[in-house]
Amino acid sequence: MYKVFVNDKPIIFTTSLKNEEDFSVYIYKNTIIKELIYKLKVGKLNGVYIYSNNLMEDWKDFKIKFKIITAAGGLVLNESKKVLFIYRGNKWDLPKGRVEEGENLMEAAIREVEEECGIEKLIISRELLITYHLFMQQNEYRLKETHWYLMFSNYEGSLTPQLEEGITKAEFKAEEETNKALQNTFANIIMVYKSYVNNTN
Structure with a gap:
């Protein structure tokens, strides 16, 4: 499916x-x-x-009907198993972005999370899933294919949201806060979170 x-x-x-x-x-x-x-x-x-x-x-x-935009991002956990969220455009989201020329998917995912949140010491645990959505660009639909990874960081410094990308908050959320954030997010972000929860050992 x-x-x-x-x-x-x-x-x-x-x-x-x-x-x-x-x-x-x-x-x-x-x-x-x-x-x-x-x-x-x-x-x-x-x-x-x-x-x-x-x-x-x-x-x-x-x-093949669409130009494909490849992106990568992460669901990041800290040592308390809190989840890293960003806030942009009045929605909670997970950090992600386009893969640049010469990068592989995992390199892009780490770079984007670092840039959007000001976090360090990221380690990729495993792949989660790929999500797809269609968006309009230059009067044509593009298919965005985002590769998601489960990540871990023991970084304890302050987080810095990437303001120039419209991100106004970057913060770790415990389970109750996460469930609240998921009521104001995108459908594919809910899919990413469910993929993590359903495969937690």
């Missing part, structure tokens, strides 16, 4: 005919993707399932 968000509304690619969310179901081969994206964007649909009998082939075909 693959999930792509348009304004926090999902396009779910699946081989299953189960419809747990009561979304409209489309067959990939019969679907005009641009029309679907428009309906999601303007609120005519809250989410859709796209049924495929060849998921890998149809997902590949979907991706």
Whole structure:
């Protein structure tokens, strides 16, 4: 299964005919993707399932319709198992950013977390997942593919939000604060957090 968000509304690619969310179901081969994206964007649909009998082939075909922007970021824990959040555009978020030329994904993830939060001593524990969302740039939709990593840091200094990127806060949150922040975040950030929680040993 693959999930792509348009304004926090999902396009779910699946081989299953189960419809747990009561979304409209489309067959990939019969679907005009641009029309679907428009309906999601303007609120005519809250989410859709796209049924495929060849998921890998149809997902590949979907991706080649867009310029892909590759990004990387981290869900960072400190020694108290608090989670590092940033606040930008009136939403809580996790630090992430575009991969630069010559970087690999893990290098980009660490650099972006360091830049956006002013943190040091980051160690990557493992991969978490990849999230996807569509956004408009130069009158065309781009597909942002973000690679997420679980990270750890025992850094005890003050955090410095990257103001020039519109980030006004960077702070570690305990479980109760985290749950509150997740009520004011993006759908793909909830996916990242659930991936961490569901795979905690």
